[in-house]
Amino acid sequence: MKKKFIIATVAAFALTVPAIFVGTSANSAPSYKGRPKSILFVQPMKDHPVHRLMQAGLLAECKKQGFYCKVVGNASASNWDDVGTLPLVDAELATRKWGGVAVYPVSPVLFKYAEKLAKKGYPIIGWHAIPKQGTTSYVASVAQLVPNAGSGPADAICTIHKNVGTVAITEGSLNDEENTKAAAFKAQLAKSCPAMKTTEIGIEGFDPTKAVAIAVGILSADKDIVAAYSTTGNGAQTWSQASAQANRKITIIGMDYIRQNLDLIRDGKVYGVVAQPLYEETAMMVQLYAKLFKGEKIKYSNILPSTIVTKDNLAAYYKIVDAAGQ
């Protein structure tokens, strides 16, 4: 009996120790050196003009780095369908051995999915938002500091209107990114211009005709509105039309330097738009993948600056949209 006990104990020890070492090596940071030079870019609502600008940056840098890159997402310019995108990604993943999968880090559905892909060994890099390190499976992300897209416009409006009036705030839809921008705007405005008020956050939606009616309603309901801040790419167009329909001259700051928005600034219908580094984020993301696949170390958090495009600095952004084929 005693002999059997000793043999069993030794056997158990012999099996356990190697397992500990295997487990340990599995828990250490994986190496992505030598992976195929290909990136699958996962982005719902892939045909939205702002998303197309992001994809332009990706595809240009992929071409430069010699990567094979493909965009996958539900084919719509106005309907966000992250759940509907996942089966499309699964189908693409089955077509070839992908080096990396870039997943748009803006919804819990996508975070969950990225976790699943990371467990399969794909390096996941994000852009446009930086999830808190350790809370997701991303190895890196590239973005502006999202709150800056709110605080910068708040300071600009404060300077123009000298602490007088009310500012209307609208979002395209309620999501983490836009909520963060709107919250940062309100907080900064309260700090820089405490006498200025803000309206209840309005939701424009993505139907341009309805969005204008909503903006006119907001303007009409409050005579003290002197400015409008929109967190969505079409916001500049929405508010410029609304201010014309309501016959109210207001300072408008929107989001994203798509060509239509640049033209509105040029024509004086809009004060400015926040130049989120849409093109640069995805380009930098490809560069990070290139380093990863060479075995180099990369930083988790990669911040890019965002500025407000006004009449004074339009030319540079026209060059970018020209390069993007917009």
Add this chain to the structure above:
Amino acid sequence: MNNLRNKKGASKNSEGFFYRLLAVPELGVIVALISCAGIFQSFNSVFLSSQVMGSIVQAVTFVSIIAVGQAFLLISGVFDLSVGAVAGLVAVSSGKLMTSMGWPVWAGILGGLALGAAIGAVNGFMVTRAGVPAFIQTLGMMFVAQGMIQVVTKGYPVYPLPEVMTTIGESSFFLTLGWNALIWVVVSIVGDFVIRKTSIGRNLYVIGGNAEVAKIVGINVQRYQMNCFILAGTLSALSGILVMATLSAGAPSIGGGWELTVIAGTVVGGVSLFGGVGTIAGAIMGVLLIQCVQSGLVTSGLSPNFQLIAVGSILVLAVFLDVFRRGYRNRMRNSEKVETPVFPLEKGGSE
């Protein structure tokens, strides 16, 4: 002697004002519209201002034009889910014709209208001749059109457009309302006249009420329904072109989700999903009601989180009012017992 009287012995003319009022098919939506306007005005006196009213009309014109076509279809017993996608496809295609293809503006517009009519013809043929259920055919066409939008635009808006289109879109004759509103009024009046006052309209009601009976009495059901599909496609195209002019861009998002708004609006306005019932005026007022509710909730300062809930609830209430009106009227009609008239006997006949 003929003497038609109700059971109380009063004359048949006792129907009176109230009964005639209940016979108005748009009564439910009119009551809902007036009530909403009154309530929102009481919350914020700007609701009935020219700016808010103007923006409501501006937003409603595009969807209403499509609602006229959809009402024709619904009255005839079918419907079309592809109207929004067709509007979007025509907008971007027409824009491409005028820009990349270098066509004159008038040719681009006509080309767009022709595309809408052609899509309507395809839908009509597949439903009336090939026997594909309207739901499936038009749902499939919706997906096809949405895909075609992405193929044509590659995700980018068609922009800039020729100056003429911007001029049309920015025109303003009365309270910021321009060509869009004028075209909407003309389409609505003509549509309502045709459905109410012409044999075409009467035949559509018969077809929608009972297609078999319509065939028996010699109405060419297939031809009528086919023409309704073509009309719906053409009006969707017209709407898409007008939106494109207003936005000064052929945006890929034009028409997204409109099919539900159009159907919801027409049903709220008293047009039956089962055919044979409804009017164009009712359909337009239904669309107007939905937009009034949305704009009214904004001017009232209600949190956007509750706006969708409020819109849904008010829509159900509006339809309930219409159902209640019909039921009450039927009960009133049934409660009047009319004596069987006694006709004089012919010579040589017997009782």
